[in-house]
Amino acid sequence: MNKQTTDVEEILQKKGVKPTAVRMNVLNFLLDQEKAVSLKDIESVLSRMDRSSIFRTLKSFEEHKLIHSIDDGTGMTKYAVCAEGCNCELEDLHYHFYCISCEKTFCLMDHPISTIELPKNFKMIHANMVIKGLCDKCNK
Amino acid sequence: MNKQTTDVEEILQKKGVKPTAVRMNVLNFLLDQEKAVSLKDIESVLSRMDRSSIFRTLKSFEEHKLIHSIDDGTGMTKYAVCAEGCNCELEDLHYHFYCISCEKTFCLMDHPISTIELPKNFKMIHANMVIKGLCDKCNK
């Protein structure tokens, strides 16, 4: 399941982040997920690592456009690995889906944000779009 | 500028909220705004009133669909009065705009959320949509 260590190391190098043990572990974990995860999620799995180290790691990943953060309204910021070739620009933005039943937060990569009409002279720079409802597994 | 006391009282009655001093003051303040405001904003204006009273008032207003809350990513929930006839249903949802310069959060009432394509069997129940950028006054 895990990417080879060398893969993770390579990814970090490419994005200009020095590959340390903490960073490689965190990235490895993030790559394994099919959903966006919180700092707490990571903390409870990588329990040997310190919260603030993971926190700083996430901040660093975000700055280097390796991951993006999602404010899904739960009070815990979620993080997900960016898609190949993502620059965290407008065209990379996508909707997120928060399932109120299983409480998972997903990136809807196949449904990019369409051009949204804004009032005159308003300029869009970023967006945090969260749709809440039931995911396919919970919608029965 | 302020609505007449009787107006505010009437609005509260209609929505099934007993009109008390705190509630009338809070609603009055909310109606005066052209932007969404935080608990702190209200607290600093209605300084004689207790934070938790205002907090509970907002929760109550929200339950009674008098106002809706917006998580604009600043870490402070914002509140705005619902439009006439709003039932806080899907069709009442709208985008919000957070200006990263003046730090105001607006409801984009004229730009309702278009039907968003979801993966198969996903069901939308609610949404928190925040576009971030520059508002007309700050976009120069």
Next chain:
DNA sequence: AGATCCTATGCAACTCAGTTGCAAAGTTTA
């Protein structure tokens, strides 16, 4: 009116995610 009951309010204390300062450990550079 007075007694009773229920709701609203104010205060203080607490929760919890996120964040920061600092010293120790690890790494790179000279």
Next chain:
DNA sequence: TAAACTTTGCAACTGAGTTGCATAGGATCT
């Protein structure tokens, strides 16, 4: 190797939100 810089772990703090509890304010009943 020593000096310089970076990363990590720990502990303490911040700030929004939330809750418990006692008092105050209204409504209701007798």
